[in-house]
Structures are given as structure tokens and as C-alpha cells.
Amino acid sequence: MMNQPSxxxxxxxxxxxxRQIGTWAFILNRITAIGLTVYLVLxxxxxxxxxxxxxxxxxxxxxxxxxxxxxxxxxxxxAGLIHGLNGIRVGFNSFGFGLQRQRxxxxxxxxxxxxxxxxxxxxxxxWA
Amino acid sequence: xxPTTWTITLSISRQSGGAPRHFQEFxxxxxxxxxxxxxxxxxxxxxxxxxxxRHACHHSTCGACGMVVNGVEKLTCxxxxxxxxxxxxxxxxxxxxxxPVQSDxxxxxxxxxxxxxxxxxxxxxxxxxxxxxxxxxxxAAPAVDAERLVDCIECGLCVSVCPAAATSDSYVGxxxxxxxxxxxQATGEISLLDWADHQDGLWRCHSAYECTAVCPSNVNPAWxxxxxxxxxxxxxxxxxxxxxxxRP
Numbered sequence: 118m119m120n121q122p123s124x125x126x127x128x129x130x131x132x133x134x135x136r137q138i139g140t141w142a143f144i145l146n147r148i149t150a151i152g153l154t155v156y157l158v159l160x161x162x163x164x165x166x167x168x169x170x171x172x173x174x175x176x177x178x179x180x181x182x183x184x185x186x187x188x189x190x191x192x193x194x195x196a197g198l199i200h201g202l203n204g205i206r207v208g209f210n211s212f213g214f215g216l217q218r219q220r221x222x223x224x225x226x227x228x229x230x231x232x233x234x235x236x237x238x239x240x241x242x243x244w245a
Numbered sequence: 246x247x248p249t250t251w252t253i254t255l256s257i258s259r260q261s262g263g264a265p266r267h268f269q270e271f272x273x274x275x276x277x278x279x280x281x282x283x284x285x286x287x288x289x290x291x292x293x294x295x296x297x298x299r300h301a302c303h304h305s306t307c308g309a310c311g312m313v314v315n316g317v318e319k320l321t322c323x324x325x326x327x328x329x330x331x332x333x334x335x336x337x338x339x340x341x342x343x344x345p346v347q348s349d350x351x352x353x354x355x356x357x358x359x360x361x362x363x364x365x366x367x368x369x370x371x372x373x374x375x376x377x378x379x380x381x382x383x384x385a386a387p388a389v390d391a392e393r394l395v396d397c398i399e400c401g402l403c404v405s406v407c408p409a410a411a412t413s414d415s416y417v418g419x420x421x422x423x424x425x426x427x428x429x430q431a432t433g434e435i436s437l438l439d440w441a442d443h444q445d446g447l448w449r450c451h452s453a454y455e456c457t458a459v460c461p462s463n464v465n466p467a468w469x470x471x472x473x474x475x476x477x478x479x480x481x482x483x484x485x486x487x488x489x490x491x492r493p
Contacts, residue, residue, distance in 0.1 A: 118345045120265065122414040129411045135316035136406075139467075140456030143408060180252060207452045212475045216468050217379060 119190045122230035142203055142223045187241055194237045198230035250357035251277045251332040255288055257296065258339040261348040268337070269293070277327035281319065282310050285338060285350070286328060297349040305461055308400030312350055313339040318402040320461040341405035341482035357401050360417045365437060370395050372430040377465055388418030395427055396462045403466050415445040418458035419466035422447060429476065440476045 131144055163181075166174045180186060206226055210216045238244070252274055271288045281434040282300055287486040289296045301307040305323045312321050313336050315445035330336050372391045403419040404410045410418055413476050422441055427439045441447045447470060480488075 120340060120342060120344060120352065122343050122411055122416070124412050127413045129410045136453075137455060137458045138279045139452070140408070140460070143451060143453040210452055211471055212478065213468070216471050219452075 127245045137221045138223060142206070142219075145199055146203050148198035149203075152192065153200060154197075184242075189240060191234065191238055195234040198233045199227065202226040202230050216222070228231065246342060246417055247443070249277060250274050251326070251334075253284070253330055254282055254335045256335055257285070257288065257295075257350070257420070257441070259349050259417050260284045260346050262298070262312040265407075266346075275326055277325065277332070279326055280322055281314055281326055281329065281338070282321035282322045283338065284404050285312075285321065286415070297347075297351045299351055305347045306398060308398035308462075311341050311402045311405070312424075313341060313405065318342075318406045318459040320347070320398075320402065321399055323461060342399050342403050343407070343410045344401065352401075352446065355394060357418065358399070360421035361399055362399075363417070363440065364421040364424035365428045365440075366395065366421075367431065368394055368426060370427065373428070377463065377468070378430075379465070379468060380463070384399075396464045397427070397449065400461065402461065403464075406455040406459045407450075408453050408455070409449050409451050413445065413449060415448050415450045417441075419450070419470060420464075422473060423456075423464050423466035423469040426472055426473040426476075428475065435480065437471070438477050438480055441473055447477060448472050457476065 122129055131186060133140055133144055163177060168176045181190075203223065203226060206215070206219065206222050208220075210219050252272065255271045256268045258266055259269045264405075271292050273287055275284055277289075282303065285296075285298055289298070293371070293394065298310070298312070300310040300322065302309070303322045305320055308320070310321045312319060313394065314321065314324060315335075317329075317331070318341065321338075326336070335408075338350065340346050340350045340352045344354055344357065344484055345355050370394050372393050375393050375395050397420060401418060401420065403423075407416075407419055410416050419479060424439045425441045448465075450470050452467075454467045457468065461465060
């Protein structure tokens with residue numbers, strides 16, 4: 118029957134309709150985890166350029182300094198901040214600490230993540 | 246004063262005999278201060294006697310009438326129509342999620358009840374043990390020994406809304422874990438920690454807190470699950486040093 122639990126219903130993890138802020142935190146943690154995992158693979162690929170000699174590595178570094186790639190790196194920083202800060206919240210909540218204020222904690226931590234992302238953006242794109 | 250009348254459309258999920266699900270619409274005139282269950286019953290009484298749904302007490306004690314109303318899990322006997330739609334609006338009524346549909350709005354809750362039974366939740370508890378410690382500080386010396394029904398009415402809304410329950414049919418679910426916590430608080434029985442401490446128990450919860458958001462009965466399953474984790478970890482650490490009993 119269609120209504121039963123199934124691993125194929127994982128897409129429901131990413132459906133925020135009619136849900137509370139806790140689900141937004143749940144979704145953000147999963148999306149940022151996927152993003153960070155993909156970045157880790159790309160990072161290892163980039164490091165593999167080292168074995169191809171200085172020319173290959175320098176060419177890759179030149180590419181990494183383009184605005185599109187810089188923006189991608191900013192997303193990685195944002196994902197790291199969101200996932201890390203939210204992870205601290207979940208860690209504390211998981212053992213009963215601060216659970217009654219989990220919504221407020223999430224909002225404050227996401228404001229910190231946003232501020233951190235803006236700080237890095239200003240410095241990465243030379244707006245300072 | 247003449248009572249207000251709203252015209253609303255009920256779009257009700259129909260499914261039986263393994264046939265694909267479809268939605269059937271019924272237009273009704275209602276008093277917006279009536280409850281969603283009243284409207285569903287009127288559909289059954291005056292429009293379609295083949296509609297299957299569950300209900301019993303009509304005052305949020307039996308937990309039978311849980312449904313998904315406009316995308317949100319609701320105990321329909323205490324959900325005023327005014328709260329979930331507007332005049333000329335629509336009520337989309339679906340069965341609870343994460344339970345097999347038997348027919349229309351009726352779901353098979355047998356696995357849910359088995360988990361509740363396994364949690365050993367006693368339906369009656371001393372008042373100071375039945376209350377949520379975070380909401381109702383226990384009086385230092387209760388004047389009388391009083392008992393009351395525990396809060397969980399076994400409606401299943403928490404399981405329906407839980408994202409972890411959507412993908413794992415072996416997850417025991419928020420209600421049963423909250424029941425185990427309630428019973429652990431009342432008895433201190435270590436076997437309840439053992440029962441909950443596994444990957445399809447306490448550790449399957451991924452902290453979306455939706456169970457607490459939809460609970461119509463102030464059980465606060467999310468808090469109970471997290472607090473039970475604390476007890477489990479504390480007990481495991483203490484057992485490393487030879488302690489066999491939980492800290493009181």
C-alpha cells in the first residue's frame with residue numbers, strides 16, 4: 118500500500134510544506150551534509166592535481182579564482198557554518214539540553230551563520 | 246443572533262480494495278465553530294454512507310479520529326473548521342501517513358499499538374509521575390496520593406508527521422518512545438532503557454520535533470525521547486563503573 122513507510126519516501130525529508138521550524142533545520146542539515154560531501158570529493162580531486170605536476174595544479178588554481186568557483190566556495194563556507202552550528206544545537210538537544218528553546222536557538226544560530234557567510238563574502242570578493 | 250454559516254468543500258481521500266487513491270468532493274454548509282469531524286460525519290450521514298473513517302468519543306480522549314487536514318495532522322474532533330479553512334474554502338482530508346490504509350480514512354494501527362504495548366506504558370500513573378516535569382514542577386509533598394490517566398491518547402499523529410517514520414517501518418515511533426519514557430519515570434525499570442536503546446528506537450529520531458508540534462495532548466514526545474537518551478547514556482556510563490540501578 119502506498120501509505121506505508123518506505124526508504125523510497127526519503128523525498129519527504131525535503132518537503133517543508135505545512136511543517137514547523139524544526140523541519141527546516143532538519144532539511145537544512147541534510148542538504149548541507151550532501152553539499153559538504155560533494156565538496157569533499159571535489160577537494161580530493163583538486164589535491165590529485167598535485168601529482169600531475171606544477172602546471173596542472175597552477176591551471177586549476179587559476180580556475181579556482183574565477184568568480185563562479187569563488188561563489189561555490191562561499192556556498193561551502195555557508196554550508197559548513199549552517200551544518201556545524203545546527204549540529205551543535207542538535208547535539209545539545211539530543212540529550213535534553215535547551216530543547217524547550219530549540220526554535221529560538223535555531224534562529225539565533227542561523228543569524229550567526231548568515232553573518233559569518235557575509236563576512237567571508239566581503240573578504241573573498243574584495244568588497245572590504 | 247443567527248449562527249454564521251459557511252459553505253465549504255471537503256475533498257476526501259477515497260481508497261479501498263487496493264484501488265488507486267482518488268479525492269471525492271462534497272460541498273457542505275457548516276457552522277465554522279463546528280469541528281472537522283462533524284463535517285466528515287455529515288458527509289457520511291447525508292452524502293455517502295460508504296465513507297470509512299474512525300471516531301468514538303468526540304472529546305479528544307479516544308484518539309481515534311486523527312487525520313491529515315490540509316496537510317497537517319489533526320485530531321479532528323477538537324479542530325474547529327474555522328481554524329483550518331475559510332468561507333468557500335476547501336478541507337482536504339487524508340488518512341494518517343506512515344500507516345497502511347485499510348479503507349478511505351481508516352488506517353491499520355496494529356503495529357503502532359504493538360509498539361505501545363512493548364513500551365509498557367501504563368494508562369494510569371501517580372499525578373506527579375504523569376505530569377511533564379518541565380511544565381508542572383512536582384510539589385514537594387503532595388497532600389493526597391492521586392492518580393490520573395497519562396496524557397498519550399494513542400492517536401498516532403506523531404508517527405504520521407515524523408520524517409524518520411516515513412522511511413523506516415521498523416522505527417518504533419515517537420509515541421512508543423514517549424510511553425517508555427513515561428513508564429521509566431514512573432518505575433525506573435532498566436529494561437525500558439534496553440528496549441529503547443537501539444537503531445530503530447531512540448537513535449532513529451533525527452530531531453525535527455514535529456511530533457511535539459502536532460501532539461494534541463501535551464505529551465511532548467520530542468522532549469521525552471531526548472530525555473530518555475540522556476537516561477540511556479547516563480546509565481551506560483554508570484554501568485561501566487559497576488552501577489546497576491539508575492540514578493533516582
